[in-house]
Amino acid sequence: MYLFNTLGRRRVPFDPREPGKVAMYVCGPTVQAAPHLGHGRAAVVFDVVARYLRWRGYEVTYVRNVTDVDDKIIATALAEGVSTDEVVARSYAAFSEAFARLRVEPPTVEPWATHHIPEMIELIERLVETGHAYAAGGDVYFSVRSFADYGKLSGRDLDELLSGARIAPGDHKRDPLDFALWKAAKEGEPSWPSPWGPGRPGWHIECSAMARRYLGDGFDIHGGGQDLVFPHHENEIAQAEAATGKPFARYWLHNGMVNLGGEKMAKSTGHVVDLLGALDRWDPLAVRLFYLRTHYRKPIEFTEEALADAEASLRRLWAFRRRVDAVEATPDREVLDRFIAAMDDDFDVAGALAVVFEAVREGNRRLDAGEDVGGIAAAYDEVVGVLGLAEEVAAVTIPDTLAARFGTEATVDALVARREEARRARDWATADAIRDALAEVGIVVEDTPHGARWHRR
RNA sequence: GGCGACGUGGCCGAGUGGUUAGGCAAGGGUCUGCAAAACCCUGUACCCGGGUUCGAUUCCCGGCGUCGCCUCCA
Structure with a gap:
């Protein structure tokens, strides 16, 4: 079995850490708003990865997190005058419904970021102790220059990154490339106690902490959208490997984006197609097939x-x-x-x-x-x-009135049998009337040499 | 500007150094009360220019084009 590993950008043989077992972690959604078609793709792609590995006999531990603390969740709550919990609950429900309708199997573990603050703090402490992180003004930052391998996943060169890096007002970074591990609490924001004062975790640390918590070091597969390669996954590697000195994940898989009008769908710009809306409009499994018929690493255009x-x-x-x-x-x-x-x-x-x-x-x-x-x-x-x-194959019920019209029981089989009778008598008018009536309630009848068959829609 | 991916027949979309991908749509045929489904037949495609080779859509170089990342993002 071969996988294309983003780390190294090559197709390589898959050789799990432990024979017969696969430990995989996939970046799940930030539950901030309603899911769009792009979120569905990531979920379906890695669902198939997990299903296939299991089918091939591997014992798969699949972890997919939920990011329930983040700037945008806070901003949305503030804008709507509701609690962050409410924003999270609403969005999480929408994601769950969409995934279920797409027939995405639940992961083995679905850890929430806010339930793993102690693990994150512990990891940050280790980074501070080993000199890879520093506290400043209640924040804690990862010192990118302290990790020699920084850039190995995304192929970045630190000096070239500099041009794009910046220090936002209020940051206490020593180097523009550094990123926040812990953010000091601001008025009215959710916060947790920590050795550096009340605050909340930076985005990247949760994945490093939760992946290690459930899968240990050097687990097999880490997945996510292509847009997460940099900086998110690069940072996950830096945090975990700087803290432990051990390899973090062995194979990195990234799914391509879903485009709309030639451009990537993105929550931030509102350039999206609502996922639940699409699932109402098309058969959810057609949406699933739409995702699956293109290789997972390629972009797909929604039309x-x-x-x-x-x-x-x-x-x-x-x-x-x-x-x-x-x-x-x-x-x-x-x-x-x-x-x-x-x-x-x-x-x-x-x-x-x-x-x-x-x-x-x-x-x-x-x-x-x-x-x-x-x-x-x-x-x-x-x-x-x-x-x-x-x-x-779902159960079918039809109105009694329909059956009554043709003098039979209110089951599809009874009506189909009644139609067969009419056909034998060459009573095409009745036969066609029954077929039309069934069509109106979503039942398609097809004649075959061995009798009629029917199915929904 | 830097890094990366991609460019296949009407559309979508795999793949390969030389023999049919597949799906959708279209045309013809078989079957059929009609319909539907199904089956058979029909399209010799691979961005452009060089190069390597007996032979390239497939490898190499250059160009053009599209997209992603470089800021939150599946």
Whole structure:
């Protein structure tokens, strides 16, 4: 299995810290506002990474944090005249709902920043003790120049960074490159006691502290959006490695951005497509497929056509599976092997999807020929399950009035049977009327040589 | 300006030194009461200019273009 490691910018063999086990940490959302399409991508991408690794037999510990203390949360609360807790609760609920609808499995651990202040303080203390950090005016800063490896992830050169660096008013930095580990409390802000006085953690320290808390040093995979490479992940490495002298994370994976009109979606500029809104408008799994059909490291452009396209592709997949009843066969080995070959190559989901579509075509062909498709259908269930794209078969209820019109019970099966009866009698008018009536309540009926089949929408 | 990624057929999107990716859309056909689904057939694409090579979309150099990071950001 090969991964593209941002650290080193190369495709390298994946070799976990402990055989058979994978420890991974992914930067989760700052619960400040409603999620947009970009947040969904990161969640789905790493969901598939975790699902796939588990499917391949690894015992995966997946940690995805929640950042619940931050400048913008405070600003939003202030602007709306509500508590920060309220802003956090509202945003967290929206993220959770969106992720669930995208069929993102919950991580093994979902640590909240504010529940890990002691771990952060401890890490900061170690940095101060070892001379990598200094307190100034109630703040504590990381001394970037004290960490020789600074820039190794993002490929930055300290002297070139200088031009962009700045010291904001009120900072007590000794060097413009330094960044805050701890910020002294200001009036009306949430704060916690610390050796440097009341305050709150800087953004970067939480991830270093929580990743170490749950996964230890030298854990396997650290993921996040490409926009976090610098400075966030660079800083995480600096803090953790300066404090411990040990490697922090071994493989760094970064997902590409979701663009809108050629430009990255960004919360700060309001240049976004609301995620929950999109999930209302399109099938959530079509949104999931929209994310998945492009390699995770590439940017994707949001367009309505792209979503419609994904929906059509999904329907093709699902239509095949509906043609097959219960599957108890052994999954087709070739399909599985080709799927694995694609996924093992830095999670080439697009390539893996091609395998699925080819299997579907072969399956349909065999069904048309009256041949057995058990192995293919079983393989389909395996791989589509790993990708989280299987159709959800929900219970269907229809109004009694509809059934009454055609003199039958209020079940889809009863109406379909009634229609079959009409068809046998060559009563096309009744047959079509039933089909139309079912269509109005979202049921599609299709005739096959072996009788009618129906499905939702 | 610095660092990095990318540029594939109507659209989306993998991949490869020389044999069909795949999806969507389109046209033709088979099947079918109609419809839907499905299957078959149809498109020889890889930014531009050099170079390496028997041969490059695939490697190297240059150019053009797009995007990301360099400030909060999935």
